[in-house]
Amino acid sequence: MNELLTGGGDIQAIIVGALVVFSVFLGALGIRSSNSRRGAIASAALAGIPDSADADLRSLEMSQSPSERILMPLVRMLTGIGRVFTPQANLAQWQRDLMMAGLLNQLSVTDFLGIRALVGTVLGIGSFFMLSTTGTTGFSAILFALVPFMIGLYLPIFWLKSKVTARQTAISRAMPDALDMMSICVDAGLGFEAALQKVAWQWNNELTGEFRRVITEIRVGVSRVDALRHMVDRTSVPDIASFVAVLVQADQLGIAIKDVLHTQAEQMRVKRRQRAQESAQKAPLKMLFPLVFFIFPSMFAVILGPAVPKLMNAFSR
Secondary structure, three states: OHHHHHHHHHHHHHHHHHHHHHHHHHHHHHHHHHHHHHHHHHHHHHOOOOOOHHHHHHHHHHHOOHHHHHHHHHHHHOHHHHHHOOOHHHHHHHHHHHHHOOOOOOOOHHHHHHHHHHHHHHHHHHHHHHHHHOOOOHHHHHHHHHHHHHHHHHHHHHHHHHHHHHHHHHHHHHHHHHHHHHHHHHHOOOOHHHHHHHHHHHOOOHHHHHHHHHHHHHHOOOOHHHHHHHHHHHHOOHHHHHHHHHHHHHHHHOOOHHHHHHHHHHHHHHHHHHHHHHHHHHHHHHHHHHHHHHHHHHHHHHHHOOHHHHHHHHHHO
């Protein structure tokens, strides 16, 4: 009985401590939001905006979605904890992954760190309270809650890697059709940049988004070779890298761009066909697991099930 009371006291102390920390955190969040709002109002006053802009600023804040007003500030405040325990090499790698996933305009590395800390904290605290309801208390509950906490830290990384892989796959699949259209445009009399622009604005996928960015960089003064190499760095797709390498070499040697596009389009179609054949050959191996563990047992139960009572009666005599 004393042990139970002691365990209950430990739980109460932990809950009270967690509530105090959460209250302090919410107070700091409110103070930060208030300071940000005062800073925005002061900036508006210095810029000569009348006091009526305060109401417009308030209405603008309230017009945002709940995730932008509540969740994202919470995520950004948790990033300080993540930066303390994260090496700089990992930060650089995650920034590159966000760029390859096409999410760098939506999420920064700071936001990604905050999401990791938020997911890990939610899973850890939720697991701790679930274990507390089952009778596991004190230090044991904290140790068991560390496992979901670590899983929560790595779940956003797995999600980011899957987004990178999906985007690279989409770019590789769209590459042969894009090169076919570019070669047709060049045959019709357009130059390379005009054909690239034509393809970029006719489609709306991951590859044409990169083409549009290449066109934008060329328009602001970046050379065509550098803009294409930047596309290779942003995607890290082998097909894009080989295509850009051939284009750079053809530009240096003075080879007609029409012949290069025809050759590259044919090679990309062959590669896509080979990838499809490889995926088809892997299908039987991927089907083996569900066949063995899900389909075969049910078939055996249906076929051999009626014979089981007869066999049991036969062997029991």
